[in-house]
Amino acid sequence: MKKKLSSRKFLVTVAGVITVIANNYFDLKLDNDSVFAIVSLVAAYVLGQSHVDAKKGVDK
Template sequence: MDLLKEKLSSRKFIITVAGVITIICNDYYGLGLEKETVLSAIGLMMSYVVGQGYVDGKYQQNKNNK
């Protein structure tokens, strides 16, 4: 249960969910955001998630080598 709570509260997960919600709300509820704006925001979110994943992986790798 603690592992699930940890995963659901991770910043990467929250950013991903926020991106999905942004796309769904804009498409289905007509937020009026331009497609380029949504794609730019999603691109930034993806960059953050990939970069943070890389940093987390390096941290785990260094932690396991000690």
């Protein structure tokens, strides 16, 4: 469980979620386009890394 909680994909996702929530509650003054860009980057990273991880599993 500790390995999953310390994975880069998990930490990047948590950071993205915290950014979106902080923008809403603490008024970070990020416009909707910036928030969408952050969420898109997080999603692209997680999906890309998942693809790479899946390929590593196939090669073993």
